[in-house]
Every structure is written in C-alpha cells, then in structure tokens.
Amino acid sequence: MTDSWATFGADLHIDPAGAAGLRAGLMNALREAVRTGRLTPGTRLPSSRTLAADLGIARNTVADAYAELVAEGWLTARQGSGTRVAQRAEPRRPAATAPRSRPVRRRPAYSLMPGSPDLSTFPRADWLKAA
DSSP states (O other): OOGGGGGTOOOOOOOOOOOOOOHHHHHHHHHHHHHTSSOOTTOEEEHHHHHHHHSSSOOHHHHHHHHHHHHHHHHEEEEEEEEEEEEOOOOOOOOOOOOOOOOOOOOOSSSTTTTOOOOSOOOHHHHHHHH
C-alpha cells in the first residue's frame, strides 16, 4: 500500500483494544502517545480511512475518536489539511514556596441564600410615595 500512514512520519504502533470498547481504546492510546511525546505537536495523523484499514476497524470508529479528541483539544483538524496533534500548553508546575498559613476567609459580597432578600436595596421611599 503506497498511501500508508507510515508515509506521514507518525509511528503510531497503538493498540485500540480495551475493556471500554474500540473507540475509547483508540482515544486512550492516542492520548497516551501525545502525553509521552511519541506524537509531538504538529505531527500529522493518518486519515481515518487509512488508520481504520491498518487497524482493521470501522472508519466511523476512527472518525468519531478523532472528532472527540479534537473537541477535547488533543488534536486539530482542518478540511484538506488533515488531522494534527494540537499545540498544548505544558502543565504548570507549582512554584516552590513556603507552606501557606490558613487562608483568610472573607465575607461574601452578596448573600445568595434563598429566602433571605436584601431589604436594604428595596426602594422603600418610592414605594411609600406610590402608596
């Protein structure tokens, strides 16, 4: 097959099998490949037809997995440009600081308790004039 996913430069070697089903297994395998760095940001993924044929699963399964990963921000897809690994921000590492003391509890600006209206905002003078 000359139009194989291997020509895209992506060495997937994923196993979509899982207890939750093929689509969930494929999504987990792709997420893990991105997390571990096997799929770097900007890497073009094979088309859903090609990947489905290589894995021996239905094209709709691959297309649905790609669509959900795009919605989650793991992948980007543009018509005619293919599906690529998204540029994801590196998770922030907490700065090494001294342990904090107890947080200061402030009184809320507004009381959102049901059944207890803020009577100070009622236009009493205007109401008395109207009555």
